[in-house]
Amino acid sequence: MSVARFWRKIPQRYNLIGTTCTTCGRYFFPPRSFCPDCRRAGNVVDYKFSGKGTVITHTVIRTASEQFEQMTPYVLAIVKLDEGPRITAQLVCAPDEVRIGMRVRPVFRKIAADGDSGVIYYGTKYAPAE
Amino acid sequence: MRDVAVIGAGCTTFGEKWNTSFRNLFVEAGILALEDAGVAGEQIDGLYVGNMSAGRFVEQEHIGALIADYAGLASHHIPATRVEAACASGGLSFRQAVIAVASGMEDIVVAAGVEKMTDVASGASVDTLAGAADREWEGFVGATFPGLYAMIATDYMNRYPLTREQLAQVAVKNHFNGARNPIAQFQQEITLDTVLRSSLVADPLRLFDCSPITDGAAAVVLAPLDRAREFTDTPVKVLASAQASDTITLHDRRDISTLDATVAAGRRAFGLAGLSTADIDLVEVHDCFTIAEICAIEDLGFCRKGEAGRLTAEGVTALNGDIPVNTSGGLKACGHPVGATGIKQVFEVVQQLRGEAGRRQIDGAAIGMTHNVGGTGATVAVHILGV
Numbered sequence: 023m024s025v026a027r028f029w030r031k032i033p034q035r036y037n038l039i040g041t042t043c044t045t046c047g048r049y050f051f052p053p054r055s056f057c058p059d060c061r062r063a064g065n066v067v068d069y070k071f072s073g074k075g076t077v078i079t080h081t082v083i084r085t086a087s088e089q090f091e092q093m094t095p096y097v098l099a100i101v102k103l104d105e106g107p108r109i110t111a112q113l114v115c116a117p118d119e120v121r122i123g124m125r126v127r128p129v130f131r132k133i134a135a136d137g138d139s140g141v142i143y144y145g146t147k148y149a150p151a152e
Numbered sequence: 153m154r155d156v157a158v159i160g161a162g163c164t165t166f167g168e169k170w171n172t173s174f175r176n177l178f179v180e181a182g183i184l185a186l187e188d189a190g191v192a193g194e195q196i197d198g199l200y201v202g203n204m205s206a207g208r209f210v211e212q213e214h215i216g217a218l219i220a221d222y223a224g225l226a227s228h229h230i231p232a233t234r235v236e237a238a239c240a241s242g243g244l245s246f247r248q249a250v251i252a253v254a255s256g257m258e259d260i261v262v263a264a265g266v267e268k269m270t271d272v273a274s275g276a277s278v279d280t281l282a283g284a285a286d287r288e289w290e291g292f293v294g295a296t297f298p299g300l301y302a303m304i305a306t307d308y309m310n311r312y313p314l315t316r317e318q319l320a321q322v323a324v325k326n327h328f329n330g331a332r333n334p335i336a337q338f339q340q341e342i343t344l345d346t347v348l349r350s351s352l353v354a355d356p357l358r359l360f361d362c363s364p365i366t367d368g369a370a371a372v373v374l375a376p377l378d379r380a381r382e383f384t385d386t387p388v389k390v391l392a393s394a395q396a397s398d399t400i401t402l403h404d405r406r407d408i409s410t411l412d413a414t415v416a417a418g419r420r421a422f423g424l425a426g427l428s429t430a431d432i433d434l435v436e437v438h439d440c441f442t443i444a445e446i447c448a449i450e451d452l453g454f455c456r457k458g459e460a461g462r463l464t465a466e467g468v469t470a471l472n473g474d475i476p477v478n479t480s481g482g483l484k485a486c487g488h489p490v491g492a493t494g495i496k497q498v499f500e501v502v503q504q505l506r507g508e509a510g511r512r513q514i515d516g517a518a519i520g521m522t523h524n525v526g527g528t529g530a531t532v533a534v535h536i537l538g539v
Contacts, residue, residue: 052289079310088273088279110289110290110401
């Protein structure tokens with residue numbers, strides 16, 4: 023991934039900056055600049071998510087792509103944020119610890135790296151909240 | 153709109169074809185299809201090629217012209233178009249060819265699909281396939297394709313009474329069919345134990361729940377139905393061509409365990425053909441993972457949500473069952489060269505409807521269906537064919 027392509031998404035990946043439509047009140051993460059419900063009548067503005075949410079479904083990745091091979095096994099889940107949007111994220115917990123319905127909170131973590139000397143990608147993973 | 157018929161079909165053997173290049177895979181399938189149709193190269197009005205990622209797999213773009221060139225058609229200057237929708241590239245290529253013939257713009261049209269996947273290492277192919285999902289918000293955080301379908305399986309098994317053994321039976325059944333298909337990558341029967349003792353890839357999916365990495369190509373020749381008899385005594389009619397889309401990410405779907413694009417494309421196809429599930433003699437569904445076949449059977453309407461696992465275990469989807477599913481061996485056993493799969497599905501249905509399917513022949517098959525999925529369900533193509 024080019025530096026610019028990673029850099030422009032830092033607000034979202036580090037600080038969970040999404041958007042919300044003030045016309046209908048729907049929240050978007052990752053951010054959308056165009057509300058699918060209100061369409062041109064929508065008014066979309068930035069919104070910082072708390073990151074708190076609930077696990078909807080999960081898996082344990084044991085065969086990964088090159089960038090993630092050294093991290094297996096790792097827990098991957100779909101998390102429903104309290105404001106409504108769902109996201110795919112890694113969980114910082116043991117494979118046998120994850121449960122549907124588990125409450126989670128965001129934690130800042132290294133996600134991957136471009137080889138030994140390339141860009142290190144940071145972002146948000148999720149940890150059990152209780 | 154004109155009625156459209158398939159007048160010829162061809163397919164390479166599927167597998168790890170180290171000795172065959174990307175372009176030669178296509179040429180082999182193309183020649184088989186043209187010979188089957190009795191069509192000469194100069195009669196072709198148009199060519200559509202389904203291909204997901206030659207750019208990543210063999211560092212080659214501009215596939216349409218390359219394929220036309222190596223098919224010996226450069227001097228004919230025919231329109232040659234690449235179609236891409238991840239694993240649904242083949243199904244969309246077929247649909248584009250159907251549209252071209254139905255509209256009257258082109259008469260004799262080749263719809264093909266090709267993928268050469270084994271020229272890169274396994275990790276690189278996993279990464280390339282992850283591009284069928286959302287690279288920024290799924291792939292970036294470490295989601296793999298087996299991982300995304302595993303999350304469908306986790307959600308499904310939490311809500312419906314699907315057992316691990318029922319899921320494994322999908323693979324056992326598809327290997328049984330593959331063992332009767334001379335083009336299949338895996339022509340060996342397996343047992344439930346083979347699946348249940350294979351290594352975990354993404355919980356709860358194991359190695360034998362997953363379709364393999366495959367090289368292969370398939371091609372079919374289309375013509376207006378009223379000209380089909382010029383070329384063949386056994387034309388296969390295209391009764392319906394439908395396509396639908398949905399959110400690119402799995403997490404944004406209305407329901408994690410339902411492919412709404414499958415539901416939409418299936419309904420449109422049945423509506424166009426004026427048929428219902430009871431009319432279908434066999435269906436080739438997109439079983440990239442065992443859970444995908446379970447969802448497909450239900451989402452196309454062959455049974456209610458939550459029933460497909462039990463029906464699979466009872467043999468309803470077997471060769472001799474009420475609804476034979478994936479008589480070719482499916483993606484699981486026949487193999488999954490992603491861009492070629494949608495055309496291979498048509499190839500299988502054409503063979504079945506002509507009574508040429510050998511040891512896996514469904515007696516009296518007259519109407520067949522194909523179901524081709526891109527990504528985790530963001531694109532779906534459904535076709536109904538009949539004789």
